[in-house]
Amino acid sequence: MKALSRKRVLVTGGAGFLGSHLCDRLVEAGHDVIYADNFFTGSKQNEAHLLDKPNFELMRHDVTFPLYVEVDEIYNLACPASPVHYQHDPVQTTKTSVHGAINMLGLAKRLRARILQASTSEVYGDPEVHPQPESYWGKVNPIGIRSCYDEGKRCAETLFFDYHRQHHLEIKVMRIFNTYGPRMHPNDGRVVSNFIVQALRGEDITIYGDGGQTRSFCFVDDLINGMLKLMASDADFTGPVNIGNPGESSMLELAELVLKLTNSRSKLKHLPLPQDDPKQRRPDITLAKNKLDWAPHVALEAGLRKTIDYFKTVVTQH
Numbered sequence: 192m193k194a195l196s197r198k199r200v201l202v203t204g205g206a207g208f209l210g211s212h213l214c215d216r217l218v219e220a221g222h223d224v225i226y227a228d229n230f231f232t233g234s235k236q237n238e239a240h241l242l243d244k245p246n247f248e249l250m251r252h253d254v255t256f257p258l259y260v261e262v263d264e265i266y267n268l269a270c271p272a273s274p275v276h277y278q279h280d281p282v283q284t285t286k287t288s289v290h291g292a293i294n295m296l297g298l299a300k301r302l303r304a305r306i307l308q309a310s311t312s313e314v315y316g317d318p319e320v321h322p323q324p325e326s327y328w329g330k331v332n333p334i335g336i337r338s339c340y341d342e343g344k345r346c347a348e349t350l351f352f353d354y355h356r357q358h359h360l361e362i363k364v365m366r367i368f369n370t371y372g373p374r375m376h377p378n379d380g381r382v383v384s385n386f387i388v389q390a391l392r393g394e395d396i397t398i399y400g401d402g403g404q405t406r407s408f409c410f411v412d413d414l415i416n417g418m419l420k421l422m423a424s425d426a427d428f429t430g431p432v433n434i435g436n437p438g439e440s441s442m443l444e445l446a447e448l449v450l451k452l453t454n455s456r457s458k459l460k461h462l463p464l465p466q467d468d469p470k471q472r473r474p475d476i477t478l479a480k481n482k483l484d485w486a487p488h489v490a491l492e493a494g495l496r497k498t499i500d501y502f503k504t505v506v507t508q509h
């Protein structure tokens with residue numbers, strides 16, 4: 192890395208699943224990386240291999256409190272992402288998204304730093320438009336059990352655009368669709384980790400509802416490529432931009448694929464569908480292709496194989 196392009200970069204939520212992969216890439220590229228995390232869902236273990244690097248620094252910090260550091264770029268990823276975790280303390284989830292965004296935007300404003308927000312496909316709620324383009328405003332329940340996350344993330348997007356309009360900040364808003372890969376937390380309750388862990392342990396595969404609901408799964412390496420490209424994009428490109436894999440699978444199809452790839456004899460078990468669970472989700476990635484020259488390359492089966500190999504190293508199998 193040339194000295195001139197070396198940047199001081201802050202990653203909030205750096206100890207989490209996506210944050211740890213992002214830190215790997217930034218450290219590898221020679222940037223000075225600081226991560227701020229309160230370790231609610233993240234783990235120092237995700238970063239253990241970086242701790243002896245001179246260009247990497249770990250900071251225990253909760254983004255709902257002000258933060259004074261000197262950096263050139265900010266990636267704001269801090270927020271629990273799995274429904275089980277974000278519903279555990281819903282008030283804190285909204286605070287993390289909203290107060291966290293205000294603090295990080297205030298920091299970016301003081302430093303005139305470029306700032307990227309990890310937003311989500313959840314801003315579309317239970318969508319009536321399929322696939323979802325960025326121009327769709329969504330169908331979101333403001334008072335349900337998912338609202339702390341969905342509305343918190345929507346309010347964060349509002350704050351990003353108001354700081355952009357009012358204070359001329361360089362913002363990048365990324366709407367992330369379901370992403371999976373190594374370092375997902377084995378107990379975080381998301382569908383890919385649940386199915387793989389259950390299959391490896393020979394436990395029943397828990398299908399919520401009839402399993403006909405769909406999601407589009409993006410492998411983490413593709414996702415991080417999109418995030419880095421968005422941060423490096425022209426100053427006038429704010430997003431929001433969808434980053435995800437347009438391949439769409441029902442939860443039953445996903446379960447069958449995981450069973451095949453793990454050679455598992457686990458049985459399917461149906462449990463009630465959680466409230467407000469979106470019925471279908473698939474990104475329209477036309478904008479990302481045109482503006483960022485980005486598209487995902489890792490097929491679901493190949494990505495699942497890598498993820499299964501990872502979980503074999505962390506899950507005790509019966």
Ligand code: NAD
Nearest residue numbers: 204206207208209229230231232233253254269270272370
């Ligand atoms: P994760 O739960 O693995 O990581 C989130 C990190 O944020 C954790 O390390 C956690 O300890 C930290 N954190 C939570 N509250 C905090 C606070 N108040 N202060 C400081 N740190 C805090 O989740 P992830 O999958 O890595 O998601 C990262 C970001 O991407 C989140 O903002 C999430 O909403 C967004 N996102 C992820 C997905 C996905 O499929 N993984 C999809 C859409 C959006």
Ligand code: UDP
Nearest residue numbers: 256257258259293294295296297298300301
């Ligand atoms: N802030 C921060 N670090 C900074 C500058 C600001 O954490 O370096 C926080 C601070 O808590 C502030 C918030 O960001 O309340 C919003 O900052 P802004 O300048 O937009 O508003 P104000 O200071 O007027 O509240």
Ligand code: UDP
Nearest residue numbers: 274380381382383385397398399404442468
């Ligand atoms: N799901 C499931 N079994 C599980 C975990 C999740 O059938 O053990 C379903 C869940 O109801 C949802 C989909 O899988 O329809 C994706 O769930 P996840 O929590 O991974 O993400 P999100 O709902 O936020 O997209």
